[in-house]
Amino acid sequence: MTPSELLSAALEGDRRSRARLLSSLEDRIDGWREVMATLDKHAGEAHLVGITGVPGSGKSTLVGAILDELLESDLSPAVVAVDPASPFTGGALLGDRIRMMAAGDPRLMVRSMSARGRLGGLASGSSSLVTAFDALGHDPVLIETVGVGQSEVEVIDVADTVIVVVSPEWGDAVQAGKAGIVEIGDIYVVNKADRPGASNIERVLTEVAEERAGWRPPVVSTVATDGIGVFEVIDAIGSHREHLVQTGEGDDRRRRRRRAWLRHAIEEEVALRATDPDDGTLWDEVEKGSLDPWTAAARLVNGG
Amino acid sequence: MTPSELLSAALEGDRRSRARLLSSLEDRIDGWREVMATLDKHAGEAHLVGITGVPGSGKSTLVGAILDELLESDLSPAVVAVDPASPFTGGALLGDRIRMMAAGDPRLMVRSMSARGRLGGLASGSSSLVTAFDALGHDPVLIETVGVGQSEVEVIDVADTVIVVVSPEWGDAVQAGKAGIVEIGDIYVVNKADRPGASNIERVLTEVAEERAGWRPPVVSTVATDGIGVFEVIDAIGSHREHLVQTGEGDDRRRRRRRAWLRHAIEEEVALRATDPDDGTLWDEVEKGSLDPWTAAARLVNGG
Numbered sequence: 001m002t003p004s005e006l007l008s009a010a011l012e013g014d015r016r017s018r019a020r021l022l023s024s025l026e027d028r029i030d031g032w033r034e035v036m037a038t039l040d041k042h043a044g045e046a047h048l049v050g051i052t053g054v055p056g057s058g059k060s061t062l063v064g065a066i067l068d069e070l071l072e073s074d075l076s077p078a079v080v081a082v083d084p085a086s087p088f089t090g091g092a093l094l095g096d097r098i099r100m101m102a103a104g105d106p107r108l109m110v111r112s113m114s115a116r117g118r119l120g121g122l123a124s125g126s127s128s129l130v131t132a133f134d135a136l137g138h139d140p141v142l143i144e145t146v147g148v149g150q151s152e153v154e155v156i157d158v159a160d161t162v163i164v165v166v167s168p169e170w171g172d173a174v175q176a177g178k179a180g181i182v183e184i185g186d187i188y189v190v191n192k193a194d195r196p197g198a199s200n201i202e203r204v205l206t207e208v209a210e211e212r213a214g215w216r217p218p219v220v221s222t223v224a225t226d227g228i229g230v231f232e233v234i235d236a237i238g239s240h241r242e243h244l245v246q247t248g249e250g251d252d253r254r255r256r257r258r259r260a261w262l263r264h265a266i267e268e269e270v271a272l273r274a275t276d277p278d279d280g281t282l283w284d285e286v287e288k289g290s291l292d293p294w295t296a297a298a299r300l301v302n303g304g
Numbered sequence: 305m306t307p308s309e310l311l312s313a314a315l316e317g318d319r320r321s322r323a324r325l326l327s328s329l330e331d332r333i334d335g336w337r338e339v340m341a342t343l344d345k346h347a348g349e350a351h352l353v354g355i356t357g358v359p360g361s362g363k364s365t366l367v368g369a370i371l372d373e374l375l376e377s378d379l380s381p382a383v384v385a386v387d388p389a390s391p392f393t394g395g396a397l398l399g400d401r402i403r404m405m406a407a408g409d410p411r412l413m414v415r416s417m418s419a420r421g422r423l424g425g426l427a428s429g430s431s432s433l434v435t436a437f438d439a440l441g442h443d444p445v446l447i448e449t450v451g452v453g454q455s456e457v458e459v460i461d462v463a464d465t466v467i468v469v470v471s472p473e474w475g476d477a478v479q480a481g482k483a484g485i486v487e488i489g490d491i492y493v494v495n496k497a498d499r500p501g502a503s504n505i506e507r508v509l510t511e512v513a514e515e516r517a518g519w520r521p522p523v524v525s526t527v528a529t530d531g532i533g534v535f536e537v538i539d540a541i542g543s544h545r546e547h548l549v550q551t552g553e554g555d556d557r558r559r560r561r562r563r564a565w566l567r568h569a570i571e572e573e574v575a576l577r578a579t580d581p582d583d584g585t586l587w588d589e590v591e592k593g594s595l596d597p598w599t600a601a602a603r604l605v606n607g608g
Contacts (some may be wrong), residue, residue: 032598033598034598034599034600036597037598037599039596040593040597040598041596044593082417124413127597128598257549258591258593259587259591261590262587262597263574263575264597265600265601266601266604267571267574268601269601269602269605270567270570270574270605271567271570283563283566286562286565287559287562289344289562292340292341292343292344292345293344293434293562293565293566293568293569294337294340294341294569295340295341296566296569297566297569297570298569298573299575300570300573301570
């Protein structure tokens, strides 16, 4: 099948074609840009939910519980799990249970991606996957990342709704107002809320979580292993979605997301160029040392 | 002082001007690209040593001990410490001791940078700092990063010599051949070598570390807190530097580095554009949805 045949079959709902389409996009096979252009036209309906959290917060268990509830409500969710693949925090991000859920239920599709060997980084790859899921009719699309480092924030900060998951063990870090945590969340989840320190971290989060565009982020307590509080999380997502529509903030985020995705796509194209030795005088001049990288970059990006 | 006056004073060796020049570069004040163009012409002599390691490996202590030895040998080292500033792995990367050393000895300059709020990421900022130190006559220039995630590998993989620091606690992770660790090092250091498991991790590293361009990475054991093994690390750096010269691999790395730096510089320029709402039709078209990000990126980068 050509990429465009595969695309047609996938858009018509053929499950096997969908899986193959996603793989071909991940592999960036010839013609992938044209496929993305078509998918982008079909996308735009899904609510994008970014979920990040500290190591050990039980985030994957929570995602599994959320997916259970969504499928129960007859929705067709999808998950993109983004794994920076550091050998020391890494490991498979998508739990076996979620993979098994997806194998057993055609309404759920999941895909994990790691940074290893990927030109252009995680951001570009994840945005094309999210767009594909959206175009194929999945809603909501969950974007799960490990940690709240820079590259993870880049990926999830462009979601419609960002959920930050913490556990009571991280009370001190949250209290210290450390980077990222209190700035990026639309919803905060204190998972493992049956453990000591839970009420303390809830209180701190409620105090310090920053209001964004007229939305004060709620703090929801969960015990994901027992399904406790999961419905409240989904409820909060719904409230936030409504807020986005009513205030016009949803449109703002969508525009911001498209600019970010363009930026990520440019970075991927640039990465391809950076490893190609035959691609033009400006790159060669920098390599030889007759031009500095900073002047060359400004010329290239500004088309000068 | 104008940027070019500051630059002249710094190149003539005025210490205060050097510090101010570095700050102005970090702040990307008006005219910084012109300053970088001049600095780039003066740079190219320094040996760039990337140092990364797992959390808790005592890397900062080791860097301090290496600096002691270098200053003892009457060299003028500099350090760029790159901190991804994740709230959960972060903290000040440059130890107080190194800062104090720099305050007391004009031959040593240090600078740390974090990812927070930085457009274009760490990579671009660190490459301009490294170039500045090189141009100002520092040699070697040490680039220290936390962890071996993607962005850190990006930063240090372009060094002339890459040192990976581990401690005995990480034996299992190394043995499992996890990402990054066994691929990027030119020299491996097992720090805290007086602890249980040290000989095991040394053996494993010696077996699995990958040969790069005819260089089999040595594994050096250190107890940085006592200065044990530090001279051997410096000796290994010297051997590797010689290898780079003799095989021509040094020129290859330098060319690869300049392409990578151009890539990083482009990413920074692109990041500036991505946040500027008034910067051209292609960006607007993507934002409005009349063009997809991937097609736009290819057009922009390929100048089509």
